[in-house]
Amino acid sequence: MPKSSFAGALTTPRVDVGIDTGNDFLNHTVDGFLKIGAVAATRAVAEDTYNIVKGGNFSRHHLEHALKKMCKEGAYWGTVAGVYVGMEYGVEKVRGTKDWKNAMIGGAFTGALVSAVGKNKRDKVVMDALTGGAIAAAAEFLSYRS
Template sequence: MPRTSINGKVNLAVDLGDPFLNHVVDGFFKIGTLKKMCKEDAYWGTVAGLYVGLEYGVERLRGTRDWKYAMVGGALTGALVSAVGNNNRDKIVLDAITGGAVATAAEFISYLT
């Protein structure tokens, strides 16, 4: 069960009975509550929850944990977030590539530390 510390003051344990949902909510709280809760924070918290959920889902489907799950999760998140506010197919593809690249780079950096 993921445990989240909000602003270093509140320790929150999330258990929705499903590991997938637990990771999504945990991702939302980790990113969405770093600052005061406002529209932008809720947006980034939702994006983070979507990414963590997709990443976890891809990991479960593949049955392995490597850089590829981060790339696919980032690409899917980039495409979905872009598609919500954009009808330009080229922009959606570009955002999917960017999301995949950023997630893959973050995964490689985490291996170095």
């Protein structure tokens, strides 16, 4: 029986926004903020669009709600990402090496900071720090996969 196969490569476009503040730490932080903030804003718009289409009614109120949610989500997740990227970069510079431990420490600091700003109790802050460190280290390990 004859077989056929498909050989080729599928590539995605690379989008890079370069903002030079004159400071590497700030450059990394702003880059993280913009990239993840844009992803979060896009997710919020997609979710609201789905809900509007599903509900079958579109109004100015729905549009205003979607825009507010988009800005709020983008700012929140962009800030979290900016803090994480800045922390990881700072730890890398302090330690003088680039490895998974920087991601773990940066994730732990970010988890603790975001939790503390949310006025959580000490046990919750510690748990969020552990979770942030674990997620960041896992993401770093996954990025090494080929």
